[in-house]
Amino acid sequence: MSEALTSDNHLPAGAAAPRRAKPVRRFLRNPQAVISALVLGVVGGAVLLAPLLSTDPGAAELSKAFAGAEPGHPLGFDSAGRDVWSRLLHGGRNTLGGALIALAVALSIGVPSGLVAGYYGKWFDAVANWAGNFVMALPAMVVLLASRAILGPTMWVLMVVLGVLVAPSFFRLVRGIVATVRGELYVDAARVSGLRDRRIIARHVLIVVRAPIIIQIALVAGIAISLQAGLEFLGIGSGDLPTWGAMLNEAFQNVQRSPLFMLWPGLALGITSAALVLLASALRDVLEDGGTPPPRPRAARRARVSAPTTSDSAGARAALLSVRDLAVSYGSGASAVDVVRGVDIDVAEGEVVGLVGQSGSGKSQTAFSVLGILPEGGRVSRGSILIAGTEVVGLPEKRYRALRGGVVAYVPQEPMTNLDPAFTVGGQLVEPMRLRLGLSRKAAAERALELLRQVEIADPRRVFDAYPHEISGGMAQRVLIAGAMSCDPKLLIADEPTTALDVTVQAEVLELLRRLQAERGLGVLLVTHDLGVVADLCDRVAVMNAGRIVETGRTAQVLTRPQDPYTRTLIEAVLDDAPARPAWVAPRAADGAEVPA
Amino acid sequence: MSGVWPEPLPAPAAPPGPRILDIRDLRVSFPGKGWRAPRVEVLHGVSLDIRPGETVGLVGESGSGKTTIGRAVLGLAPVHSGAVEFRGERIDRASARRRRRLSQDLQVIFQDPFASLNPSIPVGETLAEPLHAQGVPGRDARRRVLDLLGRVALPADAAQRLPREFSGGQRQRIAIARALAIGPKLIVCDEPVSALDLTTQRTVLDLLLEIQEQTGVAYLFVSHDLSVVRYMSHRVNVIHRGVIVESGDAEQVTTAPRHPYTQRLLLSAPVADPAAQRDRRAALDRRRAEENT
Incomplete structure (x- = not known):
């Protein structure tokens, strides 16, 4: 073990030291820790130095039994005439x-x-x-x-x-x-x-x-x-x-x-x-509670460096969803950071709009602010969001809730974590419908089964009675889509709906989304990092980078003739057209066992 | 997705040349859940081989057993039967001591760059670990760590920092540097880029290719993404439910697959071009219709 400890010194120690010292500094800044440690230190020190600070605890002078304090015996004497102070220290x-x-x-x-x-x-x-x-x-x-x-x-x-x-x-x-x-x-x-x-x-x-x-x-x-x-x-x-x-x-x-x-x-x-x-x-x-990093530091940092922009809020606003000059901030006052700035998005009825970007680009934050479900600490600090003509920035929570259940629906990224493991699938579908649409338990159950059938689940009855751990990830995503459809929404916000799924399952879920969208004339805001998914499903696409939209346009145009340099980097990184690696050729020094390291 | 796929295609004749890794009829099973539950077999007799300096891709969906193959090679999953030969030597039952020596030649890059680095140990120490384990003296180890950081294009002061100060792509570079530390002959790459952003993914893949050119290291490249595997691998194996259903040269398997499962896999992956994707989707629909009749 000592070998392991000393080997730490092999690295230049200078810069590592202050980082390592962090817990100590946190300790010193915590008054409760410092005071209690000090008290323990004093007690420990006094007890350790007992022979120096006091006399023999066993020495009894019967004549002094119960006597009070006197010089050298600050606490007096006990019933046997022994010095209480020294008994206290030695007893300690x-x-x-x-x-x-x-x-x-x-x-x-x-x-x-x-x-x-x-x-x-x-x-x-x-x-x-x-x-x-x-x-x-x-x-x-x-x-x-x-x-x-x-x-x-x-x-x-x-x-x-x-x-x-x-x-x-x-x-x-x-x-x-x-x-x-x-x-x-x-x-x-x-x-x-x-x-x-x-x-x-x-x-x-x-x-x-x-x-x-x-x-x-x-x-x-x-x-x-x-x-x-x-x-x-x-x-x-x-x-x-x-x-x-x-x-x-x-x-x-x-x-x-x-x-x-x-x-x-x-x-x-x-x-x-x-x-x-x-x-x-x-x-x-x-x-x-030491090492928790601040939330979303990457987006925050990038947002701070890039120059502010003014977005032109001109242009007709779409009827279903229209976002203008949206800014999302975390923190308050001088320490506030914008993770989304100047974002304009429109989704018309029956239109599928993709919102693509890499992690930390602010695409999910944009979707969350439309839904009014920004994480703790985040808020819409500027701009306007119209959903079916209703301004939702600053809308009271009660009216927002009515909007969320009725006009807007949401399909999340992780199907499994969005189903409560303690309740059956059916229960989770029925409950919101009873609340929202005022259906009886029986009617809601029938409707849930019908929805499960609509999302192409082969055995709706079995899935209805199953607990989330009994169904696959693809099935769970279908269930969530069924849930999103339950109140006949006009607008669907899908946040990476297929990212957690296998590719063959993804193809089926995309197919399902496409069918539902066409049948119901849904407007969809599809948040994704996958340009293939965009090409498959979206009519228009907006590319986000560092909290801003860098390019918007028809899908075919953006993906095949990108204007913005960032979009171009993104598309160049796609491996679809990269050539397959050619067959392997033996190295000239054909002795395979001796490959140089 | 359900249905029974046709029998796996017979593996093509083994290519000539010496092999660095030879897996024959590998079976891996894990204890079942519950009292006296039967063991669950996740690999049903898998065979593949890798030549020195070659990249062999292993593509499959979740639960197919692709990661288990890599873990069995590394001695992290129990081999039930079959053989794993590394440089002509059986390693499927290697002792702990033998494993430690093997680590000189056999390394790994894991999928999750956030979980594969100890969050409380500075990067430099993590990188020095394999060096110390092989008895490299401190001074040399320190120099080698700086050299490694340079090789994966990270600044030298990265050595003193903790993993949480790095982005996903940078962490994966650190994991690559660790795998390279003692000049291995084979690296098992277990989904090394699936947790990364698109642009980061490309640079990490290119780094792996460049390292292979320089050092002649061989890769067992495990991924769920056909396009990534195609970009990286000389040969590709497609695995489905613990069985390799198709194998062959990357070009053939990824552009003209012969097994229906591979075909389905290829058609299911959307391409970033609306017109091409429309064709692909139509082809997938046709396939589905055929399968249903």
């Missing part, structure tokens, strides 16, 4: 030391076994899982009492037992995470790179479990301290050692005479446990 050593032992035992059992069980699985996983469940099912207090009876009243031994009892919490945590990481492609890639399992675990797996383990440590430490104090309070630990629990016990016996005795060990326990819990929750914030 034992209490925290005990907790540390429990923690160390739990870590050294739980983490390695979790790593092995999660990474290799098989019989070890089964056995370790069973053992872990068994230990978790045991009542901790009863086991501790029993082990005291068998192993004797030594606090340290009891802490080892406690460590074994909490080990499953680490085991389960690590095993779960590792089993997930094990399936990651980068672990496969590392295996193919020839790395040993040991090294893969050290580099790729440990790094992922590190943060959760640290958080769990803080939590378990708190539990171990309170359990340890509880045992001592009950008088189950070693009677001779000063601990916070033992001090509480003693104070409890003298609570009538000197209630203040409860205060000091109670405070020490309370502060330490609270600091640990707070630290754990702060660590969770610091370590686990």
Whole structure:
């Protein structure tokens, strides 16, 4: 393992360091983390320096029993005339030391076994899982009492037992995470790179479990301290050692005479446990919510660089959908970025308009803003969207909803994720129709079956009763199309409707869309990255790049005689007309086994 | 799509010359779901071969088993029966130690450039991994990493950055650089461009071709996209439901396919030219009508 760690230094370290330091900086910026860590540091430091800061905790002067504070003895004396301050500090050593032992035992059992069980699985996983469940099912207090009876009243031994009892919490945590990481492609890639399992675990797996383990440590430490104090309070630990629990016990016996005795060990326990819990929750914030990138950074960045344009909003507006000078922004004030700017689109009745572009070009954002379903943080910041003559920018949500269910329908990209796995296909088709069209359950069901038949599903009854996981992706997309048709829309917004499908299924779904469109005279706004799909289905096409439309025109004209340089790059990248690779010719040095590397 | 396709076409006579990879009658099966469920066989006796410096394409739809073939070659999928020979040596039952040595010659580029790079490890370290695994000393490894980054047209300071700072295309270049790190003889390319934008896809493909010309590495090129496979491969195998139904030279298989499934595959892929696409669609309709009668 150390080999793996030192090998990190092989790379120039300079620039990597600040990036690596990020969690530390986040930690320092989190007041809760800093304060709780400071409190723990002070407690830990005081306890460690106990011999320097105080006198012998065992030295008893019976004459001073219950005496108050005096110089050198800031907290006074206990019932046996021992210095409370020094008992507090030395007691802390034992209490925290005990907790540390429990923690160390739990870590050294739980983490390695979790790593092995999660990474290799098989019989070890089964056995370790069973053992872990068994230990978790045991009542901790009863086991501790029993082990005291068998192993004797030594606090340290009891802490080892406690460590074994909490080990499953680490085991389960690590095993779960590792089993997930094990399936990651980068672990496969590392295996193919020839790395040993040991090294893969050290580099790729440990790094992922590190943060959760640290958080769990803080939590378990708190539990171990309170359990340890509880045992001592009950008088189950070693009677001779000063601990916070033992001090509480003693104070409890003298609570009538000197209630203040409860205060000091109670405070020490309370502060330490609270600091640990707070630290754990702060660590969770610091370590686990770190690396989320800002939404859609690519489009945003590009949009900022390119020069602003003024679009001419002239020209007649189409009756069905007409978008003029649309801008979509994320963020607010000075930090707002436009991901879509100056977009004009028209869709006439019975017309199919393609909106093509690469990822991050803003094509989906345009479609979303027409539907009024922009993701969190996004808004239409400028322009006008007319749907069947109704201006929808700034339209109240209630009226928008009526429009969405009636005039506009939507076919999403990922058919499977757009069906709720908890309900049958039929249920998901029937519900909106009952709500929207006010049909009875029976009438809606009949209509749903009819729609399924219309989208060319061979066995509508079976699909109606099926759950989404029981049907194929192509079938699911047909179901969603049926759902979109259920309220007789005039305008269909299809966002990459065939991208997730196999090519033969795609051809069938395109065929279906074409038929429905022709039969119903639908206007379609088809968002896609696939120029082949555009050529297949669209009358007109708009090409988007970096949030703007760079070219619009008849499909045949744009695809065969593109005017804009960006459209040209796009079309040149299509491989349809690229020649097939010619047959292979043996290299001149015909010894195949010795290909130069 | 349903229906039973005709028998697979007999494979053409094996081309002459030594082979770098020879897969014969490969069967792969996975344990069934549930208690004592029968194993599910996903590859039903697949044979293919690759000569040094050659690209052999493997095209099929989801669930056809095309990715499983690549994974079986890499030792990531369990081989039930059949043989995988790499440079004349059986590797289908290779030990972990043998596999580690094999990684010098046998590499992979995965489909998803977002999942195939560890998000918390700087790119340079990811690239140095295979070098360290082969015992290349630190200094040399560092130089080689910079060299690799240059080769895939990434700036040298990329080494210190984390994968999330790169776009999909750049990440796939990093994955290519990792595969090239120790000068392999064969790279399994598992849908290397299907997660990329059109223009990025073209540049990554051209990079792979250029690397092949320079180094003479062979590719097993797995993809669902007939036009990509045709552009990249000397020979093409079409796989459907765990069986290779047609194989042959790229030109023949992708322009004049003989097996009905390949024909359907070709006709289903829309072309970016409305007139040509209209013809293709008409041909597809005719095919469907024929199949239904």
